[in-house]
């Protein structure tokens with residue numbers, strides 16, 4: 001059942017991504033950036049929260065918020081911005097979690113990120129709760145009463161918390177103080193949660209591109225100015241409000257909670273929390289085949305220290321060798337390895353990579369299927385260009401490229417592709433090689449497009465050899481919903497390659513050896 | 526280069542963003558019904574110490590002397606906290622009939638009462654009775670004063686101190702019986718609060734400005 005739902009989640013996400021790509025383009029697709037957009041909203045919350053804190057009065061909570069709201073030039077929109085940023089945080093965090101779940105990126109070494117992300121999201125909801133209560137309007141009273149009702153069912157307090165709101169006396173400042181304390185203290189915990197969330201990553205990306213960050217801030221600000229957040233009537237324990245405004249993004253649980261006995265609410269919350277915590281084990285898959293952890297062949301490893309630098313998950317360390325060679329040797333920790341294959345593209349002598357995806361495996365596959373196909377195509381009036389694309393790329397795009405005569409080959413991730421594979425395809429007779437990577441923020445291996453570009457064009461180990469004509473190699477982005485962009489990029493490339501003189505077919509026998517020699521030279525430097 | 530396609534795309538992106546933001550703002554201001562439109566409530570809320578029901582026994586001189594000097598008490602009491610019956614009638618109809626007892630495992634901590642009853646707006650007769658469930662004969666507080674021995678020696682002044690302490694505890698506790706019988710106009714959406722006034726040792730009404738007592 002769970003697996004079937006997950007199978008449905010993937011195409012749903014792909015469809016949504018495709019729509020967002022059409023509307024915003026893959027560079028600005030906010031769904032790809034949901035995790036980092038959540039961080040931007042947190043920063044907005046921090047900045048606006050500091051101002052609100054300065055003008056908030058514990059002794060007169062509603063009056064102070066009312067005064068803020070009456071300040072048309074600053075207070076009103078800052079308060080609204082604070083509100084909408086908290087809504088946007090919850091939405092972005094939920095989308096991010098759903099994305100990770102649909103892409104099956106929620107288990108194994110990613111378990112810590114999944115669990116800490118869930119805790120951060122839950123803390124965000126509690127934070128929103130306490131924030132609403134600070135206002136002390138009718139909605140705040142409603143939330144406070146519900147919270148008190150739930151807590152009163154637990155054997156914690158000798159005196160029911162609900163009596164605070166009975167109306168015998170004014171709600172004491174101590175209540176607002178504790179609420180404020182939690183509201184200020186929780187972000188510290190939230191910071192720790194975020195740190196844990198990214199602690200396994202080598203180079204965590206915390207923010208979206210600057211333009212998108214400011215676009216998010218600007219959009220929320222416009223919303224805050226155009227549609228100021230509502231302020232209900234002041235809380236009055238001796239009045240029964242007929243209705244209150246409710247914030248659906250952060251207090252969606254309230255209508256359900258109010259209808260249920262407290263213990264049922266706690267039981268449901270526990271079930272949801274447990275289900276969330278169980279996701280890593282429910283979605284875990286056997287670590288065989290494509291999902292087997294990377295391995296190092298110590299005979300090939302020259303100790304160049306490149307793969308530990310490129311691994312996005314810090315799963316590789318350099319350790320002492322057991323033989324008498326003077327270098328260190330790479331060692332993969334299977335518990336940290338997510339089998340992304342990025343390391344396979346980083347190793348000049350092709351000594352590391354997930355089983356079946358190392359550089360040598362890639363060359364074997366090209367020799368076996370691509371080179372013979374290129375030989376056939378070389379007799380055609382227009383020889384085929386080779387396209388390498390990520391296994392996650394949309395099938396419709398791959399088909400469209402095939403229909404245009406390209407020899408399409410899949411790799412686990414564009415960052416997995418070894419530069420020697422590109423060279424081999426050219427030597428095998430391809431007039432040009434185009435590599436389509438996923439949009440950078442949609443890369444399941446996190447850094448595939450980045451390292452691919454660096455290796456092919458900026459001499460990062462394992463670099464494309466200088467002898468290879470760069471005009472025959474190009475990197476493009478294949479984004480769902482942007483078939484036109486994919487085909488346009490390929491057509492441009494094919495047109496440019498067609499203007500170049502034909503390449504002599506030079507065979508492939510030297511490619512592997514060249515790489516080993518080059519890595520040895522690098523290791524000696 | 527700016528093409529017609531770029532412009533259309535930008536317009537669509539702006540429109541979608543605006544719609545998303547409008548949805549965000551709308552979701553922040555959805556009206557959710559809470560209490561019925563034409564309703565009122567009678568709320569009971571107070572905290573008070575339950576009385577302590579004790580069975581006291583004066584020790585004989587021999588019994589007192591058999592004890593360590595610092596343990597010598599002339600009166601030994603065994604007791605429990607009283608429990609109370611709460612009955613609430615509105616226009617004669619019984620809305621609440623329950624037992625109230627003190628907090629804590631032994632129920633000897635203060636009792637905290639919080640009850641709410643929905644009432645239709647209009648003039649309503651409220652009858653409330655909060656009375657101790659244990660019989661008066663269980664109460665042996667007065668027996669404590671009937672200590673036969675002279676108030677001398679190490680017991681000097683002690684009888685007075687014990688009597689005063691018992692008096693303080695009695696005054697701190699809720700009276701054995703509290704009643705309220707009154708008529709009040711409930712305005713729509715109004716909450717009438719009944720609470721215990723520890724100084725006057727009686728139940729009192731708290732109403733907001735929209736209410737008025739019927740003379």
Ligand code: SF4
Pocket residue numbers: 296300301302303304305306307308329330346347348349350351352519
């Ligand atoms: S990149 Fe290859 S040669 Fe370099 S340390 Fe890693 S496994 Fe060894």
Ligand code: SF4
Pocket residue numbers: 293294310311312313314315316332336337338339340341342343344353354
């Ligand atoms: S496959 Fe390689 S790069 Fe990816 S996590 Fe494992 S060791 Fe690191």
